[in-house]
Amino acid sequence: MSFIRAKEIPPHSGNWYDYEVKTIHEGNKVIQKHIRYIGKSGTSRSFHLSTSQGQLLPFKTSASLPISDVEIEARIAKMKTPARQIASALGMYYGGMSLDAIQQQFRQDYDLDMSESNYWNWVKRFTKEAIRQAREFKPEVGDTWVADETYMKLGDKTVYFWDIIDPKTNYLLASHVSFRRGGKEAKALMKLAAQRVGKTPKVVVTDKLKSYIVGIEDAFGADTKHIQGGPFKTVSSGESTAEIERFHKTLEQRTKVFEKFKDIASIRLLTGGWLINYNFFKQNEGCGNIPPAQVASKVVPFKDWNDVVTPEGETDKDYQVRLSCRKSVKKGASVYDAILTPIKPSNGSTYDNDTK
Numbered sequence: 001m002s003f004i005r006a007k008e009i010p011p012h013s014g015n016w017y018d019y020e021v022k023t024i025h026e027g028n029k030v031i032q033k034h035i036r037y038i039g040k041s042g043t044s045r046s047f048h049l050s051t052s053q054g055q056l057l058p059f060k061t062s063a064s065l066p067i068s069d070v071e072i073e074a075r076i077a078k079m080k081t082p083a084r085q086i087a088s089a090l091g092m093y094y095g096g097m098s099l100d101a102i103q104q105q106f107r108q109d110y111d112l113d114m115s116e117s118n119y120w121n122w123v124k125r126f127t128k129e130a131i132r133q134a135r136e137f138k139p140e141v142g143d144t145w146v147a148d149e150t151y152m153k154l155g156d157k158t159v160y161f162w163d164i165i166d167p168k169t170n171y172l173l174a175s176h177v178s179f180r181r182g183g184k185e186a187k188a189l190m191k192l193a194a195q196r197v198g199k200t201p202k203v204v205v206t207d208k209l210k211s212y213i214v215g216i217e218d219a220f221g222a223d224t225k226h227i228q229g230g231p232f233k234t235v236s237s238g239e240s241t242a243e244i245e246r247f248h249k250t251l252e253q254r255t256k257v258f259e260k261f262k263d264i265a266s267i268r269l270l271t272g273g274w275l276i277n278y279n280f281f282k283q284n285e286g287c288g289n290i291p292p293a294q295v296a297s298k299v300v301p302f303k304d305w306n307d308v309v310t311p312e313g314e315t316d317k318d319y320q321v322r323l324s325c326r327k328s329v330k331k332g333a334s335v336y337d338a339i340l341t342p343i344k345p346s347n348g349s350t351y352d353n354d355t356k
Helices: 083-094 099-110 116-133 183-197 211-223 242-250 252-258 264-281 292-296
Strands: 002-008 016-026 029-040 046-050 056-060 144-154 157-166 171-178 203-206 225-228 318-325 336-343
Touching: 083 099, 083 116, 083 264, 099 116, 116 264, 144 183, 144 252, 157 183, 157 264, 171 183, 171 264, 171 292, 183 211, 203 211, 211 225, 264 292, 292 318
Parallel strands: 144 203, 203 225
Antiparallel strands: 002 016, 016 029, 046 056, 144 157, 157 171, 318 336
């Protein structure tokens, strides 16, 4: 069984720190193995100890306030940090905070002193998990899509970010990362978007980059009309690429964070994470201050990062979405409230938009 031990560092300084240690019996010897650093003694936060049967027991640090009833913090299997703290770090990171800023925030809020690599490992692990959970999700989107591209420098190379959104719901259909800006890359973006939503568009609006002509033709053939315009709108249809350019403004922080990475694999992974955060968690003014996924579907796989960082013993939950217009807003664009109700997974596809 593990327990809390207080240690004075340095000796005779009056500064006491709590550590979780575990008693190990080796023959006739009893050894105390250090498990983790908890924080400075005298705090009133609760912690939880594991028994040999795997149960979690509430515990308060030494020199704390009198013991009272506390909640058991759910944890991920084989991980010591509570699941909610990990989810909080994911939200901070995709909200634009750097790893060193998150490190400082956790040091302040939880008295945790961990290296940046710990937070980076959380980001990698649970970004992959979020992408996995959203793999079967298919939003209901319109027939007109808008595509655009941006770029950033990676050493002496240029990395291009291709994005395509549905202006009807503001849902980010797909993002593609490449070192080239040709027709092959434009086609890859179109094919990925069509695969994600299970349909092909009637119209695709782009800027005047010639690569889109080849890419859209190769991906969709004559079934899709391609309209090229300036950065704001085309003359013939009035369709606007301003939506996606406003979207790119929301991703300026993405580029700042990505600039710290020197490998394309990490950038591609994080691009997928940004897509999840933008579609499922980030409030969107154009959607009435709710995430685009809650406009584009009646069932979503998660409501925030806490549903991605699933604690040990809990199963994945899907949510039924019900929207109501906020009556207190009298002027300007409508604002919506989304009520998300947990549902049990059904046989077959969970994301059946015709079953509400």
